[in-house]
């Protein structure tokens with residue numbers, strides 16, 4: 001699936017391919033029948049000494065525990081500028097700018113239903129959101145990802161350009177997708193993954209629901225490599241429901257944060 005000449009990237013893609021192999025339905029069935037145990041023993045014997053393996057397992061669990069303690073709280077002030085701002089492209093004039101998580105105080109809740117269009121580039125990057133450098137997979141170099149803000153009845157259009165080494169997809173968590181199931185973004189269920197180097201446009205209308213949701217990558221558990229962000233759907237009646245005065249309306253995105261790549265974590269989660 002992935003052809004890379006650089007050693008470093010090859011190592012990464014090998015990690016990932018082992019994950020997608022293990023997460024296939026066939027493998028899960030074998031796992032239920034106990035086939036995994038033998039395969040794990042076999043594979044670990046091949047690649048890792050018992051001492052190394054113990055150390056590795058300890059490291060993984062330590063980082064999971066550390067991650068739980070950290071419960072990563074991110075507000076606008078902490079939203080990483082990272083190395084780049086949003087994509088500078090010729091298409092930018094049409095792009096909705098959401099560089100932080102402060103909701104627009106002049107938002108028009110009665111605006112006519114419209115297409116809200118976003119241009120997202122997915123890349124592999126190395127960043128240190130909590131001080132520890134690690135490979136991440138990010139939308140427009142932002143962690144957490146860019147805010148999507150629409151009114152109920154609007155059509156969300158997201159042009160995804162996958163410049164990452166692995167395939168990906170975006171799932172719109174909690175969105176009904178009535179009439180557009182093929183825009184749900186669940187790899188292997190409603191769509192094939194967006195290959196490395198390919199583009200895909202999500203387009204769906206949000207109807208019959210409002211509130212604060214989130215989106216995330218839905219190929220393996222890439223979400224835990226940083227690919228997730230907030231999706232706010234304003235109710236047409238929001239002002240009626242929210243009568244308390246407030247200075248600003250902001251998104252606070254809370255997520256787990258691991259120092260290991262999802263490819264290193266997933267196979268452990270799937271073990272019996």
Ligand SMILES: [Cu+2]
Nearest residue numbers: 171173174216
């Ligand atoms: Cu989800």
